[in-house]
Amino acid sequence: MKFSDRINSMQSSPIRKLIPYADEAKGKGKKVYHLNIGQPDILTPPAFLKSIKDFAQEVIAYSTSHGSLELIDSIRKYYADYNINYERENVLITNGGSEALLFSFMALCDPGDEILVPEPFYANYNAFASCVNVRIIPITTKAEEGFHLPPKAEIEKLITPKTKAILVSNPGNPTGVIYTTDEMEMLADLALDHDMFIVADEVYREFVYDGLDYTSFGNIKKIEDRVIIIDSVSKRFSACGARIGCITSKNMDLMAQVMKLAQGRLCVPTLEQVGATALYTTPVSYLEDVNKEYQSRRDILYAALKDMPGVVCDEPKGAFYVVAKLPVDDAEKFVVWMLRDFDVEGETVMMAPAEGFYATPGLGKNEARLAYVLKKEDLSRAMDILKAGLEAYPGRVQAATTSI
Amino acid sequence: MKFSDRINSMQSSPIRKLIPYADEAKGKGKKVYHLNIGQPDILTPPAFLKSIKDFAQEVIAYSTSHGSLELIDSIRKYYADYNINYERENVLITNGGSEALLFSFMALCDPGDEILVPEPFYANYNAFASCVNVRIIPITTKAEEGFHLPPKAEIEKLITPKTKAILVSNPGNPTGVIYTTDEMEMLADLALDHDMFIVADEVYREFVYDGLDYTSFGNIKKIEDRVIIIDSVSKRFSACGARIGCITSKNMDLMAQVMKLAQGRLCVPTLEQVGATALYTTPVSYLEDVNKEYQSRRDILYAALKDMPGVVCDEPKGAFYVVAKLPVDDAEKFVVWMLRDFDVEGETVMMAPAEGFYATPGLGKNEARLAYVLKKEDLSRAMDILKAGLEAYPGRVQAATTSI
Numbered sequence: 001m002k003f004s005d006r007i008n009s010m011q012s013s014p015i016r017k018l019i020p021y022a023d024e025a026k027g028k029g030k031k032v033y034h035l036n037i038g039q040p041d042i043l044t045p046p047a048f049l050k051s052i053k054d055f056a057q058e059v060i061a062y063s064t065s066h067g068s069l070e071l072i073d074s075i076r077k078y079y080a081d082y083n084i085n086y087e088r089e090n091v092l093i094t095n096g097g098s099e100a101l102l103f104s105f106m107a108l109c110d111p112g113d114e115i116l117v118p119e120p121f122y123a124n125y126n127a128f129a130s131c132v133n134v135r136i137i138p139i140t141t142k143a144e145e146g147f148h149l150p151p152k153a154e155i156e157k158l159i160t161p162k163t164k165a166i167l168v169s170n171p172g173n174p175t176g177v178i179y180t181t182d183e184m185e186m187l188a189d190l191a192l193d194h195d196m197f198i199v200a201d202e203v204y205r206e207f208v209y210d211g212l213d214y215t216s217f218g219n220i221k222k223i224e225d226r227v228i229i230i231d232s233v234s235k236r237f238s239a240c241g242a243r244i245g246c247i248t249s250k251n252m253d254l255m256a257q258v259m260k261l262a263q264g265r266l267c268v269p270t271l272e273q274v275g276a277t278a279l280y281t282t283p284v285s286y287l288e289d290v291n292k293e294y295q296s297r298r299d300i301l302y303a304a305l306k307d308m309p310g311v312v313c314d315e316p317k318g319a320f321y322v323v324a325k326l327p328v329d330d331a332e333k334f335v336v337w338m339l340r341d342f343d344v345e346g347e348t349v350m351m352a353p354a355e356g357f358y359a360t361p362g363l364g365k366n367e368a369r370l371a372y373v374l375k376k377e378d379l380s381r382a383m384d385i386l387k388a389g390l391e392a393y394p395g396r397v398q399a400a401t402t403s404i
Numbered sequence: 405m406k407f408s409d410r411i412n413s414m415q416s417s418p419i420r421k422l423i424p425y426a427d428e429a430k431g432k433g434k435k436v437y438h439l440n441i442g443q444p445d446i447l448t449p450p451a452f453l454k455s456i457k458d459f460a461q462e463v464i465a466y467s468t469s470h471g472s473l474e475l476i477d478s479i480r481k482y483y484a485d486y487n488i489n490y491e492r493e494n495v496l497i498t499n500g501g502s503e504a505l506l507f508s509f510m511a512l513c514d515p516g517d518e519i520l521v522p523e524p525f526y527a528n529y530n531a532f533a534s535c536v537n538v539r540i541i542p543i544t545t546k547a548e549e550g551f552h553l554p555p556k557a558e559i560e561k562l563i564t565p566k567t568k569a570i571l572v573s574n575p576g577n578p579t580g581v582i583y584t585t586d587e588m589e590m591l592a593d594l595a596l597d598h599d600m601f602i603v604a605d606e607v608y609r610e611f612v613y614d615g616l617d618y619t620s621f622g623n624i625k626k627i628e629d630r631v632i633i634i635d636s637v638s639k640r641f642s643a644c645g646a647r648i649g650c651i652t653s654k655n656m657d658l659m660a661q662v663m664k665l666a667q668g669r670l671c672v673p674t675l676e677q678v679g680a681t682a683l684y685t686t687p688v689s690y691l692e693d694v695n696k697e698y699q700s701r702r703d704i705l706y707a708a709l710k711d712m713p714g715v716v717c718d719e720p721k722g723a724f725y726v727v728a729k730l731p732v733d734d735a736e737k738f739v740v741w742m743l744r745d746f747d748v749e750g751e752t753v754m755m756a757p758a759e760g761f762y763a764t765p766g767l768g769k770n771e772a773r774l775a776y777v778l779k780k781e782d783l784s785r786a787m788d789i790l791k792a793g794l795e796a797y798p799g800r801v802q803a804a805t806t807s808i
Binding site: 001003004005006007008010011012013016037039040041042043044048049052053055058059060061062063065095096098099102106107108109110111113124127128131132133164195197225226238239240241242243251253254257260261263264265266267268269270271272275 | 409410411417420441443448457459462469499500506511513514532568599601645646655657667669673674
C-alpha cells in the first residue's frame with residue numbers, strides 16, 4: 001500500500017514536531033517556557049463567548065457557503081476603516097487563514113505551478129503547497145539585512161511562465177519584518193509586469209511597533225484586481241481556536257471561483273461565526289493595549305538577544321516573532337538539548353528551529369524562531385535561561401555563521 | 405489574469421446552484437418546500453449548546469492538530485459499540501466529513517490518479533477530486549436496479565494502475581441504497597486483489613430502515629488495514645453547522661501521513677469539539693426516535709412517488725434521500741419551472757437535479773434527488789405539489805426514459 005508522493009514529500013510542522021521532547025521534559029517535572037508557537041496568552045474579548053452563550057437556535061444548521069452576512073458586514077466595516085472598501089461579494093469566510101491560503105493556491109495554480117515567497121516564511125505555506133502540488137520558489141532574505149527584500153532584478157530572475165503569484169506575510173511571520181513602501185511598490189510592479197497575483201497574508205496587521213506606518217496591499221490602487229488578502233481573527237483577537245478567517249479580493253472573477261471551493265466544503269461552523277461577529281465589536285482600545293503589551297515584550301526579547309554573545313538578529317518591527325541566528329552547530333540539536341539536557345532550577349525554554357521556515361536546503365540551520373507570546377516576567381526569565389543554555393551548550397560555536 | 409484549470413473545471417454545487425431561483429420565488433411571496441438539501445429539521449440534542457455555554461476558558465486557544473482527546477475518546481466508545489476498536493491514534497478530528505474526504509484524496513492520490521465511485525454519488529466528491537486533480541471513475545448504477553452494484557468483472561474493467569481507492573457512501577447519498585453483504589465482500593476482494601484502499605463514507609450509519617442489518621466496512625477483518633472511514637456528527641445529531649467530522653483508520657502509516665495535513669491547518673475549532681463531545685453522550689433513544697421519524701417520512705415520500713405516473717424509483721433503504729426518474733424532458737428545467745412558473749395556492753417544491761451527481765456525461769438528466777428532511781405534513785403537501793407540477797409541466801414526457 002502506497003501513499004501519494006505529495007504527502008510523502010510533506011515535512012512535519014517545525015513548530016510542532018519537537019513537542020514530544022517538551023512533553024518528556026514536563027514529564028520529568030521541568031517547566032518549559034514555550035516560545036515555539038504563536039499561541040498568545042492575551043485574553044480573548046469576552047464578547048466572543050458571550051454572543052455564543054446567547055445563541056438560541058434549536059437546530060445547528062449549515063451556514064451559507066460564503067459565510068454569515070453579519071460577519072461579512074463586520075469585516076467590511078473593519079476594512080473600510082483602513083480605506084479598503086469591499087462589497088459583500090469581495091469577502092468569503094474561511095476555516096482560519098489556513099483555508100484562505102489553500103483556496104488561493106488551488107484557484108491560482110495547477111500542479112507544477114509556482115509561487116514566489118520570501119524566505120524564511122510561515123512553515124505551513126509548505127504544507128499547503130505540497131498537498132496541492134504547487135512549488136514554492138523562495139526569495140532568500142537574511143537576518144543580517146533585517147529580512148528585507150533583494151532588489152527587483154534579483155527577484156525577476158526567479159520568475160518563469162509557471163509563476164502565478166507572490167505570497168508575502170506582512171507583518172512578517174516568522175521574521176517580524178514590515179516591508180517599506182518602496183518594497184511594496186516593487187512587488188506591485190512585479191505583479192503588473194509579469195501578470196501575477198499578490199497573495200498578502202496580513203493577519204498580523206495590528207502588530208506593528210514603534211509607531212511605524214503600515215500599508216496594506218489592499219491600499220495599492222494599481223493592483224487592486226490582482227490582490228488577495230488573507231485574514232483571520234486568530235491573532236487580532238487572540239482567538240486562534242475559533243478558526244475563523246477570510247479571503248478577500250476585489251477581483252470578482254476570482255471570488256466566483258473561490259465560491260466553488262467554498263460550496264464543496266459546505267460552510268464554516270455556525271457558532272464560531274456568531275462569536276467572530278461579536279469580536280469585531282471590540283473597542284479599538286483593546287487592540288491598542290495589546291499592541292503596547294507586545295511592543296514591550298518585543299523590547300525585552302530584543303534587548304536580551306542583543307546581549308547574548310554571538311547572536312545575530314535585527315529588531316523585529318511587527319508580528320510577534322523574531323528569527324535569530326544562534327552561535328550553535330545546529331539549532332534543532334540545540335532546541336532538543338535545551339529540552340532534554342538543560343535546565344536552570346528546573347526550568348527550560350522551547351523554540352522552533354528555523355530550518356523548516358526555509359525552502360532552500362541548508363539555510364536556517366543555525367537559526368530559531370522565538371515567539372514573544374508570554375507575559376514580561378516569563379519572557380525575561382526565558383531569556384535568562386536561553387542565555388545560560390547558549391553558554392553551556394556543548395555544540396556552541398564562536399559566533400553565528402552567516403548564511404551559506 | 406488566468407485561474408487554474410482545476411478550478412475552472414469545477415462545477416457549481418447542484419444542490420446549491422439553483423438557490424437564486426428559490427430566493428426569487430420567495431421574493432414573490434411563494435412558499436418553497438426545500439427537498440434539495442440534506443438539512444434536517446430535527447432538533448440538535450441540547451447537550452451541544454449546553455456544554456458550550458459551560459465553557460469557561462478565557463483564551464480561545466488552538467486545539468491539538470489531531471483533535472481533542474475527550475472527543476476522540478467519545479468517538480472510540482461510539483465505534484466500540486459497533487465492534488470497531490480504535491486506539492486514539494486511529495481517529496483524527498476534521499472540519500466535517502468534507503475535510504476527512506479531502507485528506508483521504510490527498511493522502512492516497514497524486515494528480516492524475518483515480519478513485520472508483522459508484523454513481524450517482526454525493527456531488528461534492530467531484531469538488532474535492534477536482535481541486536486536488538484526482539479523477540473520479542464512475543461505476544454506473546441504475547434507478548431500475550435500486551442503485552445496486554454491477555458484477556465484479558464489470559468493476560474490474562475500470563481499474564488501472566492509477567486506481568488507488570474505491571469510495572463508497574453507505575448508506576448511500578443520494579441513492580438511499582444499503583449495500584448487501586455480498587456487495588461489500590466483493591468490494592473488499594477488489595481492494596485486496598488490486599491493492600486499493602476502501603474509503604467508506606458512513607455518515608448516514610444510523611439511517612437504515614425496515615430493520616435491515618447494517619455492516620460497516622470497519623467490520624471486515626481482512627481489509628482492516630486498507631479501510632478509511634469518513635464520519636461526521638452532522639446528520640447523526642442534526643448538527644450540520646458544527647462542522648465536526650473525523651477520519652479513522654487502523655492503518656497507522658496512513659494516520660501518520662494524515663497528521664501532516666492536520667498540522668498544516670493547525671486545528672479544528674475548540675468550542676465545536678466541546679459541543680461534539682457532549683453530543684456523544686446523547687441517549688440511544690434519541691437516535692432510535694430519529695430513525696423512526698425518518699422511516700415514516702420515507703414511507704410517505706415513497707408511497708407518493710410510486711403513485712405518480714411515469715416516476716421510476718426503488719424504495720430507499722437508508723440515508724434520507726431518493727433519486728427518482730421523472731417523466732420530464734430535463735430535470736433541471738423542471739426544477740427551475742417549478743420555482744418560477746408553478747405553484748399550488750402559492751406553494752412550490754425545490755429538488756436537486758441529479759445530473760450533477762453523475763460523472764458520466766448525459767446520465768441523470770431526467771432524475772432528481774429528493775431529501776426527506778421535512779416533517780410529515782410538509783412532506784405530504786410537497787408530494788401533492790410535485791404530483792400536480794408533473795401533470796402541468798409543459799416539458800412532460802410519456803414516462804421516465806431509462807438510462808442512455
